Amino acid sequence: MPKIKVNGSPQEIEHSVTVAELLVLNKVEMPDMVSVQLNGEFVKRENFGSTVVKENDEIDFLYFMGGGR
Amino acid sequence: MTLNDQQIERFSRHIILNDVGVEGQEKIIAGKVLIIGAGGLGAPAALYLAAAGVGTIGIVDGDEVDLSNLQRQVIHFTPDIGRAKVVSAKEKMELINPDVKVITYKERVFASNIADIIKDYDFIIDGTDNFPAKFLINDACVLAGKPFSHGGILRFDGQTMTYVPGRACYRCVFQNPPPKNLVPSCAQAGVLGAVAGMLGTIQAAEALKYLIGKGELLTDRLLMFNAFRMEFRTVNFRRNADCPVCGSNPAIKELKDCEQAVCELKQK
Ligand SMILES: [Zn+2]
Numbered sequence: 001m002p003k004i005k006v007n008g009s010p011q012e013i014e015h016s017v018t019v020a021e022l023l024v025l026n027k028v029e030m031p032d033m034v035s036v037q038l039n040g041e042f043v044k045r046e047n048f049g050s051t052v053v054k055e056n057d058e059i060d061f062l063y064f065m066g067g068g069r
Numbered sequence: 070m071t072l073n074d075q076q077i078e079r080f081s082r083h084i085i086l087n088d089v090g091v092e093g094q095e096k097i098i099a100g101k102v103l104i105i106g107a108g109g110l111g112a113p114a115a116l117y118l119a120a121a122g123v124g125t126i127g128i129v130d131g132d133e134v135d136l137s138n139l140q141r142q143v144i145h146f147t148p149d150i151g152r153a154k155v156v157s158a159k160e161k162m163e164l165i166n167p168d169v170k171v172i173t174y175k176e177r178v179f180a181s182n183i184a185d186i187i188k189d190y191d192f193i194i195d196g197t198d199n200f201p202a203k204f205l206i207n208d209a210c211v212l213a214g215k216p217f218s219h220g221g222i223l224r225f226d227g228q229t230m231t232y233v234p235g236r237a238c239y240r241c242v243f244q245n246p247p248p249k250n251l252v253p254s255c256a257q258a259g260v261l262g263a264v265a266g267m268l269g270t271i272q273a274a275e276a277l278k279y280l281i282g283k284g285e286l287l288t289d290r291l292l293m294f295n296a297f298r299m300e301f302r303t304v305n306f307r308r309n310a311d312c313p314v315c316g317s318n319p320a321i322k323e324l325k326d327c328e329q330a331v332c333e334l335k336q337k
Contacts, residue, residue, distance in 0.1 A: 007302070008302060030251055032247050032248055032251050033247055033251060035242050035243050035244070037242075037304065037306055040305075040306065040307065042241070042242065042244075042306070042309050042311075044311070045244075060304045062228075062242060062243070062291060062293075062304060063226070063228070063293075064200070064221075064243060064246075064247045065221030065222065065223050065226060065227070065228045066198065066199055066200045066203060066221055066223070067109070067198050067221055067222045067223045067258075067260055068106055068108060068109055068110045068111075068195070068196050068197050068198040068203075068220055068221060068222060068265075069106060069108030069109050069110075069138075069142075069196075069197070069198035
């Protein structure tokens, strides 16, 4: 099973998955709420469904956070 | 500038630091920092910057103090309810340090006024509570070549990054605002008061480090923490060539108010 790193933690996936599928697997209910960085490059939102995450990839979900008051 | 005896005593715990010293303290006193938002983030930032001796502090906020603010906006006290936040904040800062010059702006930032407000400052702190303002501050600072600290909080979470010209900006990471109402506000979702304090003081520390020109700023990285698990994490990144404001072919060349409807259209 491919081993990847999600938000710095090791994770095993059953097979290669797309960014969109990985968001679902990680229970990110609203993909519009995150920016995704894969191996140091930001993935365009329109490419979430077509970008494949492979063995040893490192992926980070960065959440929009708008509060401050 | 020469520090007088009172200043040497007041700032002795700074001056004794090898990386600050008299020279660093003089830079802090000569510094001009603008705080946009006198709320959860702006309140602790303003208190610490005034205490640190920042010579000129601008504070921008159009609101009055409300009872529900007092759980976290520690610069405002119970008798301040109903008073302008910028006036309340100015009074407290001047009580902490009578030498600080506080300039108040009782207004919100818009595309029409922000360039003029930020132009005289060395460093800007984003303490706002909505995405249109956060993206506007980013764009204004990138276009004007001004460093700033981004801050966001929600529930038990906080995030912050520092922009300096030439390094990654907020849009490099978060291209465009998320669709309206998808991301809850603190008013809708709540926030632990101390989380605002944790983040606002990080922003104040970044401003001070920028002024003295020492240490590692939060540039090209986003610091995130969750106070519920009390875990901190930093994610590194680089400037994004596709960034809509600082990329190689930027779509944003002038400031626009990001009406949420417009932002939503851009997303599609
Ligand atoms: Zn950028």
